[in-house]
Amino acid sequence: MSEFAGHLPGSRDYRRLLIGLFFGGVATFAQLYSTQALLPAISADVGTPPAGAALTVSASTMGLAAAVIPWSIVADRIGRVPAMAIGLIAATVLGALTPVAHDIVVLLVLRLLEGAALGAVPAVALAYLSEEVDARHVAAAAGSYIAGTTVGGLSGRVLSGWVGEAAGWRWGVASVVLLCVIAAVVFLTLVPAARGFVPGRHRAVRGPSIRRRLAVNLRSSMQLALYAQGFLLMGAFVAVYNYLGFHLSAPPFLLAPAVITLLFLAYLAGTVSSPQAGALAVRHGRLPVLVAGTAVMAAGAALMLVPAVVAVLAGLIAFTAGFFAAHAVASGWTPVAAVPEARAQASSLYYLGYYAGSSLFGWALGIVFGAAGWGWFLGAVLTMCATALILALLVLRGGGRPVASA
Numbered sequence: 001m002s003e004f005a006g007h008l009p010g011s012r013d014y015r016r017l018l019i020g021l022f023f024g025g026v027a028t029f030a031q032l033y034s035t036q037a038l039l040p041a042i043s044a045d046v047g048t049p050p051a052g053a054a055l056t057v058s059a060s061t062m063g064l065a066a067a068v069i070p071w072s073i074v075a076d077r078i079g080r081v082p083a084m085a086i087g088l089i090a091a092t093v094l095g096a097l098t099p100v101a102h103d104i105v106v107l108l109v110l111r112l113l114e115g116a117a118l119g120a121v122p123a124v125a126l127a128y129l130s131e132e133v134d135a136r137h138v139a140a141a142a143g144s145y146i147a148g149t150t151v152g153g154l155s156g157r158v159l160s161g162w163v164g165e166a167a168g169w170r171w172g173v174a175s176v177v178l179l180c181v182i183a184a185v186v187f188l189t190l191v192p193a194a195r196g197f198v199p200g201r202h203r204a205v206r207g208p209s210i211r212r213r214l215a216v217n218l219r220s221s222m223q224l225a226l227y228a229q230g231f232l233l234m235g236a237f238v239a240v241y242n243y244l245g246f247h248l249s250a251p252p253f254l255l256a257p258a259v260i261t262l263l264f265l266a267y268l269a270g271t272v273s274s275p276q277a278g279a280l281a282v283r284h285g286r287l288p289v290l291v292a293g294t295a296v297m298a299a300g301a302a303l304m305l306v307p308a309v310v311a312v313l314a315g316l317i318a319f320t321a322g323f324f325a326a327h328a329v330a331s332g333w334t335p336v337a338a339v340p341e342a343r344a345q346a347s348s349l350y351y352l353g354y355y356a357g358s359s360l361f362g363w364a365l366g367i368v369f370g371a372a373g374w375g376w377f378l379g380a381v382l383t384m385c386a387t388a389l390i391l392a393l394l395v396l397r398g399g400g401r402p403v404a405s406a
Contacts, residue, residue, distance in 0.1 A: 063115030087120020143278020
């Protein structure tokens with residue numbers, strides 16, 4: 001391994017790394033969720049119920065979940081930045097094909113493959129960041145990367161929703177692809193080459209096998225608890241955003257699609273909360289910030305039970321801010337808590353749980369919504385938040401001390 005100690009805040013390469021990863025997050029997450037604001041239109045166009053339309057989101061996240069571990073292997077072999085670059089380029093090409101798919105099966109297959117290609121960035125980005133940034137500042141830097149993912153999620157949803165209402169859902173998806181081309185170019189131009197990691201093909205001595213690197217993470221109760229955070233909280237988060245449009249387009253709200261699209265601006269709460277959570281974790285420790293974020297998320301979900309637009313909006317903002325605060329801490333904690341040679345696999349396993357939760361609960365809670373209504377749906381969401389919170393308190397206590405004293 002290299003003796004490189006990591007970029008420090010204020011240095012040119014530190015700024016390039018954060019800006020590059022920010023735009024990598026935009027390029028990834030705008031594509032991943034480009035159909036979410038269009039689900040009612042897709043449902044009407046192809047004649048499928050809400051849970052069926054939500055499969056266009058679940059297919060992409062399922063592909064990503066399946067691909068994160070293979071991408072971590074590729075990144076160990078060819079390098080972090082080349083792996084992310086290949087994934088983004090392939091995903092953009094596949095994304096450009098999805099608007100011309102006139103068969104739901106073809107559309108779902110393309111979304112699955114697009115998600116698999118997009119898996120390169122979340123599988124590798126945080127391991128790359130933990131190797132390239134001075135250890136005292138990893139939590140804050142991870143928060144900045146997560147902020148880029150929120151901007152991507154927001155821009156993909158809002159842009160596709162507005163364009164889709166005016167020109168149809170296919171043009172909505174196409175507009176997001178163009179945005180992602182621009183973001184990917186910025187990422188490829190700015191992100192610096194890795195200095196803290198030597199690809200496997202250039203090492204004189206081989207490290208542990210991939211099986212051993214996966215096993216060491218899967219035997220760690222701390223790692224498993226962190227993976228559970230991603231699985232449960234992301235599943236709840238995506239489910240709310242998947243079905244909120246259906247809820248608000250029905251009585252007593254009867255909101256127009258353009259107004260519902262505006263609610264995705266609540267994502268800006270996550271853009272603010274994720275870097276703040278990283279900074280707070282540096283000063284106060286990771287566990288208190290993770291617990292606080294999950295509690296805020298649950299409080300926001302409870303507020304959305306009130307049948308008033310103002311209450312739903314306030315709840316959605318709190319729900320979003322709390323989720324991204326918790327995710328910024330848990331995702332940044334995962335590679336730091338892993339042994340150095342298994343960091344990429346630790347991040348990949350976290351995102352495997354994260355997107356498995358998105359795929360499973362993003363679809364399954366739609367069945368609850370369709371069969372039992374919004375109240376029972378939010379009851380399931382609150383149960384998932386409570387389970388994640390209990391696991392964090394039981395398992396992660398003692399491992400989340402302030403980063404500066406670590």
